[in-house]
Amino acid sequence: MTSQDNMSEEHLPAAQEAHGGAVAVVGDSFADPGLPPHEHRRTDIDERAAARAERQVAFWFLLSMVATIGFIASYVLFKPGPQLSNVVYIFPIGHVSKLNFSLGMCLGVSLLGIGVGAVHWARTLMSDEEHIAERHPIEATPEVREQVFADFRQGAKESGFGRRKLIRTTMIGAMAMVPLSAVVLFRDLGPLPEKKLDSTDWAKGKLLVNMNTTEPIKASDITVGSLTFAMPEGVKESDEDFQEVIAKAAVMLVRMQPDDIKDKKSASWGYEGVLVYSKICTHVGCPISLYEQQTHHVLCPCHQSTFDLSDGGRVIFGPAGHPLPQLRVSVNGDGYLEALGDFSQPVGPGFWERS
Template sequence: MSESEENLPSEPSHAHGGDVPAVRGHNEFADPGLPPHEHRRQDIDERAAKSSERTIAFLFLLSMLSTIGFIACFVVFPVDKIIYVFPFGHVSALNFSLGLTLGLALFCIGAGAVHWARTLMSDEEHAAERHPISAEPEVKAQVLADFAQGAKESGFGRRKLIRNTMFGALALVPLSGVVLLRDLGPLPGDKLRHTLWSKGKVLINQNTNKPLRPEDVPVGSLTFAMPEGLEENQERFQKEIAKAALMIIRLEPNDIKDKRERDWAHEGIVAFSKICTHVGCPISLYEQQTHHVLCPCHQSTFDLSDGARVIFGPAGHALPQLRISVNEEGNLIALGDFTEPVGPSFWERG
């Protein structure tokens, strides 16, 4: 044997038994095919099929009951009711009940559909060769025929109990969304048209919690006020101050352009709502030289020397003015409520 022959790799030896399978190609594998089809219990036992049918119908029925429960909870539970639920702690009774009932309604529809597909619909596997995206007319016809056959095998037309309860569940679930629209309706009544201000109510400085007097408001200053009797530690404070918050500004009487503003003022002291008429942000940026006040949210600008009319920005109308005067003790008081709703516009606003 030559030296070059000694360095060649030796061929594998098959002398010790066993045949080596032939290699079909570098990346080719034999098609294993589909395993033998195993019939489900429901395919061969009609009693099991009926049991599955009743289970699916029960899930759809439970979905309908949950939707009805959702509507009932929305009507029964007040917004401010708090309950203790382990392990979540103290939660809103309304939010918890709405989430629980709506979640159960949707889950039961999904669970019923999945159980239907797994136990009663046809589960035979069919292999088909890949074809071009644009199918031939024969293929399209075959697809439609297969769809019709699948619908037939699903038992949709034959199993009326499942079909009817599914339709009932699907028909009731959208009512949850319709009921939620109740909050967009005119349920507040006239609450948006009235605040805590009334004739004789003293203006309280929000910084000092003391009655405001004319001498406490120098020319060019900006002060925030709230109605007498409203305190920050009260449960209703946030709800009421959102409508009753005031800006108190003192102008030179000759600088006031609007006649009604001048008549409703006291010695140049004017009181306007602090709530922006765009989306309800609190206004707090005042420019003394121009008498303009700016909303920090979307830059709506109001001229406080001209009836607080809008001179820039998305706000739709002027800030409401509160008519004020002084009482016998020399404190600033309101002579009534706002004559128009404060804050953003709404469709019933006059």
């Protein structure tokens, strides 16, 4: 026996006396101490305390509902922008947008209310009893599965969800209103289109200008089998809204023999075989640029939608669902091509914005 063993034996009586019991040594076995005695919460034994906790939980859910309403109201009360009327000074952050600050605070309080309410509910009113679950194989037996469902039903019963109507009602109301914040966020994507998609920059008397040379186009300049891209006169690349205007007003001019035009209405909207169609594909809005002069077909390079320009821009292949809108044209006294109005229908891929 070593000196260390002797020292341990010498100190055993003192350790036993200090701890009031036997001291474990190597080789001893430990009995399972089990769980400590269950201590009931105040809300478990006092119904008034439980009712008070229920009101507190309901308060947090109601606060969430109010904050959601405030989130939505912020869009009406505050406007975005750097103007002094639209900002507020907050120490130590500095000047921030009233809109952004109110949106962030309201959304944060809304989510916080649901979270705090749920946690307070679980800690004060749901079942607080401890249960021992023995370890079991990964693959559950039918008995275990049945026990799981039974435990779930028991947990639902013990949570008081069905019995405590005030909590249930306010929690459902808070959770139902929170998604409204996400719906309102879509309003921040930009202004509503209103009637802007129903019309373009084309109007009666506007000349067709070559997109490459920016010069007005004469009907005599368009040869049979050619494809020319044009835009309305007065549109300049230096304009701030150039991309917005050209995205709807870009057109392509083709000329074919009058006998090759199948659709008589299209022929009447052209001039001596010169037809003008929107350059914007009616599938997803890609610019059309591929023309086959023998068949008079144009192909969208994005998804291969094919249109027959000799038949009113009809779709003959691909995912596009609508024909290309046609622009009615004529010539002025100098022989230049001019529009007689806007397109026959809204341009672009969408169906919902069509009148």
